[in-house]
Amino acid sequence: MSSPTLTKDETTQSSPPSSGSSGPRTTPEAPSALARFAANPKALALVVAALVVIVSGLVSGDGTWPHSLTADVKSPLNDLDNWLVDNRDTHWIFLYFLLHLSNTAQVCYDTLLSLLESMSYVGVIVVGTLIAWAAGGADLSRRALRTGGTALAVFVVCGVLDVWEPTMETLALMIVAVVFSALLGGLLGLASGLSDRCEKILRPVFDTMQVMPAFAYLLPLILMFDIGVPSALIATVIYAAPPMARLTSLGLRQADPTALEAATSLGADARQRLLTARLPLARKQMMLGLNQTIMMCLSMVVLASLIGAGGLGSEVYEALGALKIGDALVAGIAVVLLAVLLDRTTAAAGERLDDVATSGISRTVERLRLAVWGGIVVLIGVFAAVGTAIAGNEWPEGWVVDFSNSVDTAVDWFTDHLGSGIPVLGGTITWAQGFTEYVLNPLRDGLLATPWWGLALLVAVIGWIVGTWRAALTGVICLALIGWMRLWDVAMDTLSQVLAGLFLTIIVGVLVGILCARVQRVDRIMRPVLDTMQTMPQFVYLIPVIALVGQNRTGGILAAVIYAAPAVIRITAQGLRTVDPAAMEASTSLGATGKQQLFGVQLPLARKSMLVALNQGVVLVLSMVVIAGLIGGGALGYMVVQGLSKGDLSQGFPAGIAIVCLGIMLDRLSQPVGKRVRD
Amino acid sequence: MRMKRIGTIGVAGAGILGVLALTGCAADTKASGGGDDKVVLAEPSWVGATANAAVVKKLLEDELDVKVEAKQMDEPVAFDALNSGKADAILEDWHGVPKKEKLYVEKKKTVVSGGDLGVVGHIGWFVPKYWADKHPDAVKDFKKLNKYYKDFRTSESGKLGHFIGAAPSYSQHDKELIKNFDMKFKHIPSGAEAAQLKELKRLYDAKKPFLTYWWEPQWMNEKIDMVEVKLPKHTPGCEVPASKAKCGYETNQLEKFLNADFAKSNSKAAQFIKNFHWSTEDQNEVAGMIAGEKMDPEDAAAKWIKENKSKWEKWIPKK
Numbered sequence: 001m002s003s004p005t006l007t008k009d010e011t012t013q014s015s016p017p018s019s020g021s022s023g024p025r026t027t028p029e030a031p032s033a034l035a036r037f038a039a040n041p042k043a044l045a046l047v048v049a050a051l052v053v054i055v056s057g058l059v060s061g062d063g064t065w066p067h068s069l070t071a072d073v074k075s076p077l078n079d080l081d082n083w084l085v086d087n088r089d090t091h092w093i094f095l096y097f098l099l100h101l102s103n104t105a106q107v108c109y110d111t112l113l114s115l116l117e118s119m120s121y122v123g124v125i126v127v128g129t130l131i132a133w134a135a136g137g138a139d140l141s142r143r144a145l146r147t148g149g150t151a152l153a154v155f156v157v158c159g160v161l162d163v164w165e166p167t168m169e170t171l172a173l174m175i176v177a178v179v180f181s182a183l184l185g186g187l188l189g190l191a192s193g194l195s196d197r198c199e200k201i202l203r204p205v206f207d208t209m210q211v212m213p214a215f216a217y218l219l220p221l222i223l224m225f226d227i228g229v230p231s232a233l234i235a236t237v238i239y240a241a242p243p244m245a246r247l248t249s250l251g252l253r254q255a256d257p258t259a260l261e262a263a264t265s266l267g268a269d270a271r272q273r274l275l276t277a278r279l280p281l282a283r284k285q286m287m288l289g290l291n292q293t294i295m296m297c298l299s300m301v302v303l304a305s306l307i308g309a310g311g312l313g314s315e316v317y318e319a320l321g322a323l324k325i326g327d328a329l330v331a332g333i334a335v336v337l338l339a340v341l342l343d344r345t346t347a348a349a350g351e352r353l354d355d356v357a358t359s360g361i362s363r364t365v366e367r368l369r370l371a372v373w374g375g376i377v378v379l380i381g382v383f384a385a386v387g388t389a390i391a392g393n394e395w396p397e398g399w400v401v402d403f404s405n406s407v408d409t410a411v412d413w414f415t416d417h418l419g420s421g422i423p424v425l426g427g428t429i430t431w432a433q434g435f436t437e438y439v440l441n442p443l444r445d446g447l448l449a450t451p452w453w454g455l456a457l458l459v460a461v462i463g464w465i466v467g468t469w470r471a472a473l474t475g476v477i478c479l480a481l482i483g484w485m486r487l488w489d490v491a492m493d494t495l496s497q498v499l500a501g502l503f504l505t506i507i508v509g510v511l512v513g514i515l516c517a518r519v520q521r522v523d524r525i526m527r528p529v530l531d532t533m534q535t536m537p538q539f540v541y542l543i544p545v546i547a548l549v550g551q552n553r554t555g556g557i558l559a560a561v562i563y564a565a566p567a568v569i570r571i572t573a574q575g576l577r578t579v580d581p582a583a584m585e586a587s588t589s590l591g592a593t594g595k596q597q598l599f600g601v602q603l604p605l606a607r608k609s610m611l612v613a614l615n616q617g618v619v620l621v622l623s624m625v626v627i628a629g630l631i632g633g634g635a636l637g638y639m640v641v642q643g644l645s646k647g648d649l650s651q652g653f654p655a656g657i658a659i660v661c662l663g664i665m666l667d668r669l670s671q672p673v674g675k676r677v678r679d
Numbered sequence: 680m681r682m683k684r685i686g687t688i689g690v691a692g693a694g695i696l697g698v699l700a701l702t703g704c705a706a707d708t709k710a711s712g713g714g715d716d717k718v719v720l721a722e723p724s725w726v727g728a729t730a731n732a733a734v735v736k737k738l739l740e741d742e743l744d745v746k747v748e749a750k751q752m753d754e755p756v757a758f759d760a761l762n763s764g765k766a767d768a769i770l771e772d773w774h775g776v777p778k779k780e781k782l783y784v785e786k787k788k789t790v791v792s793g794g795d796l797g798v799v800g801h802i803g804w805f806v807p808k809y810w811a812d813k814h815p816d817a818v819k820d821f822k823k824l825n826k827y828y829k830d831f832r833t834s835e836s837g838k839l840g841h842f843i844g845a846a847p848s849y850s851q852h853d854k855e856l857i858k859n860f861d862m863k864f865k866h867i868p869s870g871a872e873a874a875q876l877k878e879l880k881r882l883y884d885a886k887k888p889f890l891t892y893w894w895e896p897q898w899m900n901e902k903i904d905m906v907e908v909k910l911p912k913h914t915p916g917c918e919v920p921a922s923k924a925k926c927g928y929e930t931n932q933l934e935k936f937l938n939a940d941f942a943k944s945n946s947k948a949a950q951f952i953k954n955f956h957w958s959t960e961d962q963n964e965v966a967g968m969i970a971g972e973k974m975d976p977e978d979a980a981a982k983w984i985k986e987n988k989s990k991w992e993k994w995i996p997k998k
Contacts, residue, residue, distance in 0.1 A: 085782065226763045227756050307756060308765070314751045320873040321724040322898075322970040323880075405973055416884075436834035543877050551843075551869060551878035552835045630870035632835075632878075638847065638868055645848035647755040647779060 049461040056454040065452045065483030073485050077650035084223040094224075102230035105176070109229045113172040115384055121164060121395050123383030125155045130376050132341070136348035137355075138372040139365070147348040154341040162402065163315060163334045164395035170301055170311035171338060173229065177236040177297045178342065182290055185241035189248025189289070193282075194274070199249065204664075206242040211619065211663035213626040214239050214303050215640045216656020219649055222307055232300075232309035240296040247289030251282025287350035291343060295535065298339045302537045306644070312338075316539050325411045325543055326404025332540035339535040415547035432549035432558075435500075440553055444496035452483060462669050471668040478661035487658045493635040494625055495662055501557040501621045502666075505564045506614060512565070513572025513613070514598065523573065530566040538563055538627045546631055556628025556637070563627075564620035568613045575609025576602050611670070618666045625659055636662075717746040718941075718948045721757035721766040725872055726898045730965035731770040731796070733980035734991075735955055741984075742995055745948045753848050758783055758936075761790045767941040768952050771796055771933050775850040784936070791942045793935030797956040798896055800931035802850065804908040805893035807883055811906035821860075821908045828863040830888045836865040843891035844868035846875060852924040853892055856910070859925050864890065879903065896959045898966040950996035957990065 087094070116124055133148030158167040188206075192199040214235050221231040255278045263277040279286075305313025312331045319327035418428050447455070456476050463472030482491045516523040538559060545562075549555045579602050587601045603610070629637020636655045643652020718739065722732040732749040739745045752760060758779040760766035774780065783790040804821060810830070817823040824840070831840030842864040845851045854866040869875035875891070876899055882889045883903045893905060910927030917926040941949055961983070968979035984991060 222756065222759060226765065227752065227760050228765055305751065306753075308750055308752050308760060310750060317724060318729070318751050320871070322726050322729070322973075323873060323876055324970075324973060408973070433834040441834070441837065542871075543873060546874055546877040547881055550881060551874050552833070552867075628870075631874045632867070632870055634868065634870075638870060641870060642847035642868075645753055645755060645846075647759075647776065 043465075045461050046465060049458045053450050053454040053458050056451050065486075065488035067486075070484055070486045073654050074650040077653060081223065081649040084220075098224055101234075102225045105180075105230040105233045106228070108176045109172055109233065112175060113169060115380070116168045116172055118385075119380070119383040121155075121159060123379075124168070125152065125159075127376060127379055127383060128152075128155055128341075130372070130379065132345045132348070134369065134372045134376060135345045135352070137352045138369045143348055143351065147344055150344045151341055154337045157337060158334050159395045160399060160401050161330050161334060162395070162400040163312065163331055166310070166312045166315050166331065167334050167338065170313070170335070173233065173236075173304065173309060173311055174294075174297055174301075174338060174342065177233055177240065177300075178290075178294055180233065181237045181240040181293045181297060182244055184237060185244025185289065185293060186248055186286070188241065189245035189286075190252070192245065193249035193252030202245070206246060207664060207667070208660055209238055209242050211622060211660045211667075213623065213637075213640055213656050213659055214300060215626045215644050216652050216659070218303065218307055219644050219647065219652050222647075223649065227308040229309050231307050232304035235307070236297050236300040236304060239300055240293045243292035243296060244286070244289040247285045247292070248282060251285030251289075252278050254285070255281040283353060284350075287346065287353075290346055290350075294342045294346065295339060298335055298342075298535060299537070301335050302539045313537070316537055320539060320543060323543060324404060324408065325540075326407035328540045328543070329407055330404055332536050335537055336532055336535045340531075411544055411547075415544055418548060428548045429550055432552065432554040435554050435557075436552060439500055440496060440557075443500060444493055447492040447496050448489060452479070452488065455479065459665065459669065466669055467671065471671075474668050475665045478665040482658045482661050485654045485658060487636070487654060490635050490639065490655070491658050491662060494633075494637065494659070497553055497557055497628065497633060497635065498618075498621055498625065498662065498666070501560040501564070501624075502617055504557065504561050505568055505617045505621055508561060509565045509568025509613060509617065510572050510610070513569045514576065516569060516573040517576035517602075518594075518598070526569070530569060533562060533566045538624070539630075542627070542631050551632035553628070553633050555631045556624070556633030559631065560621045560624035560628055563624050564617050567616045567620055571609050571613040571616060572606070575606035575613070578609075579605045615667065615670045618670050619663065622659065622663045622666065716946065716948065717748060718768070718952075719760075719766045720747060720749045721752050721760055721769040722749040723753050723757065723769070723771065724751060726966040726970045727798070727896050727962050728771050729969055729976050730962050730979070731955075733969070733976035734957075734965060734983060735770060735952065737977060737980040737984060738991055738994070739948055739951060743947050743951060745946075747948075755779060755848065758790065761936055761938045762787065763789075764938050764940060766938065767948075768793060768935060768937045770935050770952070770955065771798065772936055773800055773850060773931060773933060775848060780936075789939050790936050791939050793937040793942065793953050795956065796933040796935055798933045798959045798962050800894060800896070800933045802892070802894040802928035802931070804853070804890060804910060804927075805905040806890055806908060807886075807888065808904040808906050809886055810888040818906055818908055821910050822862075824890065824908065825861075825863050827888075831864065831890055835867055839863050839865040840890065842866045843875060843878065843889060845892040846870065846872045849892075849894075850928075851892060852918050852921040855921045855924045859923070896963050896966070898963060898970040901963070901967050901971060947996050951994055954994040954996065956994070961987070961990065 119127065129148050129152045132151035133144050136144035136147035138144060158164060188202060192202045217238065218231065218235055221235055225231045225234065259277050259281060260273060263273045268276060301311065302313040302316050305311060305317055312335050315331035316328045316335075319325075319331065456479050459475040459479060460472040463469075463475040482488060512522075512526065516526055541562060542559060545555050545559050549558055583601055583605060584597065587597050592600060625633065625635075625637040626640050627637070629635070629639075629641045636659050639655035640652050640659070643649065643655060720732050720735065722728050736747040736749055739747050750760075750766060752766070754769070754772060755776045757766060757769045757772075758776055761769060762783045772780075780790075784792065806818065811818045814823075814827060817827055828840035831842075832838070833841040835841055840863055842853065842857060842862075844853055844866050846869050849872075856862070857864050857866050869878065869892075879889065879891060879893075879899070880903065890908070893907075911925060913926045913929045915929075918924040918928075935952065935955070937949065937952065942953075965979050965983045968974045968982065969976050972979075974982075
């Protein structure tokens with residue numbers, strides 16, 4: 001019962017590339033399925049491996065990693081923990097290096113926050129709107145007005161929702177975090193974009209930075225930097241810098257060779273070439289990187305509050321403790337709005353730079369823009385000096401709307417009725433039980449029953465089929481590392497949840513993606529929904545999820561699907577939409593129906609983006625393992641959470657590494673060679 | 680041309696940053712001038728702690744004119760903050776991090792006890808009243824739960840009964856108890872207190888049987904009626920090491936802890952916090968207003984303060 005489920009899942013993952021050898025358009029009237037199959041050694045190997053897994057699983061019944069091949073990773077980590085605690089006040093590395101780092105971070109944040117506070121809400125709104133307007137071009141164009149309008153609306157709504165103060169704290173933290181992440185990411189991207197050796201060294205580092213759950217490195221950071229803003233800031237930068245670095249490097253590498261050639265022939269040296277040709281050409285990618293970095297910074301808001309950073313994250317977390325969904329939602333909305341604000345402003349600035357690059361700029365406009373920026377600086381000074389005097393420190397109490405209680409009532413009603421009140425169908429709680437009993441439990445039992453060498457064989461074969469022997473080796477090493485750290489059984493539990501979550505994510509993602517690509521109206525409705533799903537702190541919907549399906553692994557999986565599906569939907573829809581119009585035209589003129597067109601033309605041609613979607617699904621579902629641990633997912637996620645909250649380095653850190661191992665393994669298994677596209 | 684423009688933007692940007700820094704510093708000095716005696720309270724994420732912090736904050740600000748900031752942080756983090764001086768006091772500690780307590784209080788002496796809070800904390804195994812009424816024998820003797828384990832089965836626990844464990848940061852040895860007494864239960868931890876509360880509420884509303892790690896004071900106790908299952912009596916040290924634990928939980932005098940320098944300063948705020956001492960009922964009243972009636976913590980504190988002047992007057996240090 002169990003193992004077939006697993007192997008079926010794995011086969012679907014790897015089938016596109018294996019059928020790729022017989023041409024992109026597999027026609028149903030191919031000679032004989034069996035003959036083709038026998039001629040394909042890779043498919044044969046897969047079947048053999050799958051058979052080995054099933055048979056060995058059934059025979060042995062207990063497949064845990066042998067104890068003799070493990071090592072005690074706990075004691076050295078405990079030693080490290082103790083050493084850090086004993087020495088952090090005295091050792092030179094803290095006094096002369098880390099302390100400066102944390103002080104700088106703290107000073108930046110404090111300065112910015114006190115500036116925002118001293119400007120009072122009137123100053124922040126005026127200056128914020130002006131900056132957004134100036135970023136959009138500082139004129140009467142639609143873009144400039146729209147960007148300014150967005151900023152104005154965001155600030156006012158945050159005030160009206162009565163979260164002005166925490167919003168300012170978060171805004172200050174985010175600005176500092178974005179600046180640091182962008183700088184660090186830019187520098188690393190420059191290094192890996194210009195040197196192949198750096199690229200090779202840095203790529204696995206970026207992978208680890210992104211897949212490693214932030215919970216796992218919060219603890220070492222607390223040990224080194226103490227709780228508070230510096231730790232939070234550093235954790236955010238670690239998490240958010242990779243996309244900037246990756247895209248910068250990608251942009252530098254993609255620069256048009258003819259343009260570079262031209263620059264060389266004009267006598268530019270390497271530095272001039274970089275500054276005048278390569279960097280400007282990579283501008284678009286770098287803006288995209290910045291945008292991603294902003295989004296990822298904001299997704300760390302709640303986590304940052306766990307280690308004393310305060311702000312909106314604290315509001316969310318505290319509201320949850322009292323089960324006040326409404327309050328959590330309000331703070332969550334403010335986070336989303338900040339994301340919108342920063343996103344739109346940087347996007348507008350990017351577009352404007354593009355315009356300037358393509359069509360040039362007149363002297364007067366340039367002077368005008370400079371004057372606007374000068375005006376903004378003066379205004380900041382003025383407001384900082386007299387802002388509180390004009391308008392007082394706080395958002396006026398009368399100007400707020402409180403709808404959190406009605407949200408609570410609405411959510412309660414909704415979850416009560418969906419939970420078990422639907423006639424005939426039973427409701428979400430019954431479905432969740434079914435899902436646990438018929439999918440999750442068999443999958444987990446199957447993985448646990450499969451001997452470790454059987455699973456390693458399967459991983460190796462899939463890795464070899466999908467990628468190269470390198471992918472196979474990486475996958476097996478990751479598995480071995482998990483076993484070596486004595487985390488095999490727990491990791492298999494997590495793996496079963498990740499696979500089930502991935503399966504659901506892909507189904508939901510692809511179906512909705514197809515709908516979005518084919519029906520304009522669905523696309524328009526879905527876009528803001530997807531934006532919200534991606535930026536709303538996951539903590540906000542944890543409680544409603546429990547109300548819907550109970551505190552169990554299904555709840556964790558549901559949360560993961562909510563988080564991961566938007567990316568899959570987007571990539572799928574994008575892939576389908578960009579299918580060569582000529583091919584579509586041809587199929588229409590040949591009289592293909594909509595269905596035939598979808599399955600015969602669009603889906604096969606969009607295969608590449610579907611693979612990217614799969615890969616993104618893997619990464620995102622995995623990044624929710626820890627969050628799932630918070631609502632009953634247990635396993636590795638729970639270990640990481642407990643490690644952090646008990647301050648136990650030897651528990652949280654290895655579990656975090658095991659999650660990274662699972663991530664890298666699944667990534668390599670879902671990523672055909674030469675098609676590595678991330679972010 | 681383009682280079683020049685980028686250059687000007689760069690200069691402008693640097694200028695802005697410079698001004699920001701300057702004005703910021705100016706603002707900074709202003710802020711620290713008046714903020715010398717700001718007290719930072721570490722406020723763990725449960726509602727009882729919010730109630731403590733809200734009342735202390737309100738009284739300190741209104742009566743002693745001391746600025747207070749309540750920073751949300753859980754116990755383990757709070758101890759680090761007390762050690763480093765980033766927080767001045769935690770008002771309710773459940774002795775959940777003995778390792779850190781020992782390190783900072785006994786060894787480094789950077790954290791000192793601030794006396795008892797007055798609230799008595801109690802942890803145990805609980806079942807809902809509607810189930811307990813039907814099976815009084817199991818409530819008197821926890822081993823009898825084995826007779827009824829089938830009642831508690833869920834899709835998560837498979838063949839065994841489902842034991843709803845505590846959130847990760849809480850003191851617990853239930854997993855070991857279940858193992859050491861051969862209970863036919865599977866310990867399934869809660870990921871967070873909020874998750875556990877919601878799950879219990881859901882099960883209670885559906886009138887399903889459940890067995891859970893639970894504690895008082897807890898504001899939810901006013902909304903759901905639960906009965907404690909008797910566990911073997913706690914004797915000092917019986918739960919160490921956890922793998923050999925065969926006893927229930929200690930009844931805990933919740934304790935206040937202060938940063939050593941803050942305590943030594945003996946400022947009015949420090950004296951007030953050392954004096955702060957109230958009962959479980961008082962705390963539950965405020966917590967119930969916050970969580971049950973969804974009042975703002977500040978309003979709830981104000982209401983309690985208005986009605987209980989005789990209680991808090993004793994906390995104000997004499998001049």
